[in-house]
Amino acid sequence: MKTLWTKWNNLTLIEQILVGLIIGTILGVAFPQATGISILGTLFVTALKSVAPILVLFLIMNAICHHEQGQQTNMKDIIILYFIGTFAAGCIAVISSFVFPVKLVLAQAATDIAPPSGLTEVMKQLLTNLVANPVDALVNANFLGILVWAILLGIFLRMANDSTKHVIGDLSDAISSIVRLVIRFAPLGVMGLVFASISTNGIGVLKTYAALLALLVGSMLLDALVMNPIIVFAKLRQNPYPLVLRCLKDSGITAFFTRSSAANIPVNMRLCEDLGLNKDTYAISIPLGATINMGGASITISVLSLAACHTLGVEVSIPMAVILSVLAALSAAGASGVPGGSLLLIPLACSLFGIPADISAQVIGVGFIVAVIQDSCETAINSSTDVLFTATAEYAKRKKAGETIKVSIFDKSEKEEEHIA
Numbered sequence: 001m002k003t004l005w006t007k008w009n010n011l012t013l014i015e016q017i018l019v020g021l022i023i024g025t026i027l028g029v030a031f032p033q034a035t036g037i038s039i040l041g042t043l044f045v046t047a048l049k050s051v052a053p054i055l056v057l058f059l060i061m062n063a064i065c066h067h068e069q070g071q072q073t074n075m076k077d078i079i080i081l082y083f084i085g086t087f088a089a090g091c092i093a094v095i096s097s098f099v100f101p102v103k104l105v106l107a108q109a110a111t112d113i114a115p116p117s118g119l120t121e122v123m124k125q126l127l128t129n130l131v132a133n134p135v136d137a138l139v140n141a142n143f144l145g146i147l148v149w150a151i152l153l154g155i156f157l158r159m160a161n162d163s164t165k166h167v168i169g170d171l172s173d174a175i176s177s178i179v180r181l182v183i184r185f186a187p188l189g190v191m192g193l194v195f196a197s198i199s200t201n202g203i204g205v206l207k208t209y210a211a212l213l214a215l216l217v218g219s220m221l222l223d224a225l226v227m228n229p230i231i232v233f234a235k236l237r238q239n240p241y242p243l244v245l246r247c248l249k250d251s252g253i254t255a256f257f258t259r260s261s262a263a264n265i266p267v268n269m270r271l272c273e274d275l276g277l278n279k280d281t282y283a284i285s286i287p288l289g290a291t292i293n294m295g296g297a298s299i300t301i302s303v304l305s306l307a308a309c310h311t312l313g314v315e316v317s318i319p320m321a322v323i324l325s326v327l328a329a330l331s332a333a334g335a336s337g338v339p340g341g342s343l344l345l346i347p348l349a350c351s352l353f354g355i356p357a358d359i360s361a362q363v364i365g366v367g368f369i370v371a372v373i374q375d376s377c378e379t380a381i382n383s384s385t386d387v388l389f390t391a392t393a394e395y396a397k398r399k400k401a402g403e404t405i406k407v408s409i410f411d412k413s414e415k416e417e418e419h420i421a
Contacts, residue, residue: 013186018372020187021194025206028198038196041365044189045183049361052344053138055175056331057150062172064154065165077396078285081295081389085231086332089223089295089381090325093302096219098321101310102212102303105197105205106362129351140357147331147348179344186368193365212307213370219299220377224248228295228388235396242407243395247271247388248380249409255383256376261290264383271387275407282390289386294332296378297342300367301328305349308363314353324349342378343367 027037052161128149129137137145157168197205225244232240240346241307255264272282302324309316316324331345346367347360367374395405 006029007133013183016187017190017368020171020191021369021372022191024191024194025198025203025228028195029203032199034195035199038192038199040188040195041190041192044182044185045193045361045365047185048344048364049347049357051175051182052180052347052361052364053146054059055179055344056170056348057138057146058168058175060147060150061154061157062168063152065157065168075281075285075288077393078281078390079288079292081231081235081393082289082385083329085228085385085389086293086295087325087329088227089219090328090332092223092227093219093299093328094306094321094325096215096222096304097303097310098316100211100215100218102215102307103208103311104212104307104363104366105208106311106359106366142351155168170287173318176388186371189365190369192376193369209366209370212303212366213373214335215307216300216303216374217377218380219303220272220296223299224252224381224384228385232388232392235392236399237403238405242409243391244388246275247384247391250274251387252384256380261379261383261386264379265290268383268387272390273390275387277391277394281394283389285390286386289390290383293386293389294342295385296381297332297345298325298328299381300342300374300378301332301345301349304343304346304363304365304367305353305355308346308350308355308359309353312355312356312359316353320352324352327352343371 011019024037027034031037040106055065086144129142129145129318132142132145134145134149136142137149157164229240229244238375251268254267255261268289272286273279305324305328306316308314327349332342343364346363347357350360351365391407395407398406
């Protein structure tokens with residue numbers, strides 16, 4: 001037993017989730033009557049539902065209150081590209097979800113959902129939720145109200161003394177640690193969720209997960225190979241693919257396996273050096289991008305939220321889809337640094353369409369089932385675009401000064417070549 005426990009602990013979280021998925025599938029086929037196993041999935045979803053509101057509050061509040069005034073003085077173009085890229089990724093996800101709608105298999109039917117009938121009702125519901133009592137917002141998982149209070153508290157706490165900011169930071173870290181603890185039980189939760197789905201709906205439910213995963217990965221590929229090159233071309237007015245592919249090769253592949261934008265910061269720093277970028281710029285933009293540049297997270301939030309809408313029969317109009325893209329971009333910037341952090345912000349987007357917290361928590365659970373591949377692809381998009389947009393902003397400035405910009409997919413940087421020579 002000790003040997004098995006040691007081997008289990010040596011596995012990464014994604015590998016453990018994969019094991020849980022396999023075991024849940026086998027048990028669901030072989031012992032569908034063992035309904036007690038499904039309680040593991042119920043407990044996991046309930047824990048996610050309970051921790052998500054407080055996590056969103058403190059993550060966003062902490063990020064804003066620690067922001068120093070004047071920090072963005074030389075970063076305007078990069079930050080604009082970060083937001084455009086994240087928003088565009090959400091748009092890609094929305095369009096893909098309309099063209100290839102995916103329905104989820106949820107354990108609990110939504111009987112109390114009241115989908116908005118039009119943009120007027122959406123705006124009324126949006127404004128009502130925005131001004132909700134903060135305690136009521138936390139108790140009822142009103143994520144829009146939580147978002148507003150987090151932003152307001154964060155803005156005014158910027159003027160607080162350092163000790164107060166440290167307390168906010170410590171609380172944010174403590175809640176993130178609780179989230180990590182909950183996510184450590186994801187393999188058992190996924191096992192229970194998969195078992196419940198298969199024992200109730202049969203082995204065919206795996207096709208639903210495969211379709212969802214294909215939609216997520218396909219949207220991310222479209223963003224990486226179509227949308228991002230368009231953004232780069234609009235800024236540089238030259239072939240964007242050498243730079244795009246260089247960033248995907250040197251940053252995206254590493255991030256795919258590390259599954260952490262923060263852990264990939266040293267790799268991105270080295271790539272920026274190889275590309276000959278200004279260290280004073282990328283020393284700020286790369287760590288900042290690891291926090292706020294979250295195109296992959298925007299795709300995940302949008303796709304899963306719209307999958308929930310398709311499942312529940314909620315009609316989403318074009319204006320509502322635009323609002324979703326903006327909200328996904330803003331909430332993605334506050335995604336937690338823990339594995340599956342973007343999944344915990346799905347209730348924020350689902351609340352736009354009147355989807356209750358119980359249902360959106362189940363959608364999070366479905367997200368963890370496909371996270372074996374989704375999380376790796378998401379991180380690859382997030383991290384590689386940190387370098388892509390940093391380089392794009394600087395190269396555009398150099399081109400205006402009359403400099404010719406050349407980027408090779410495989411060659412080493414000019415600095416290294418000069419050193420070798």
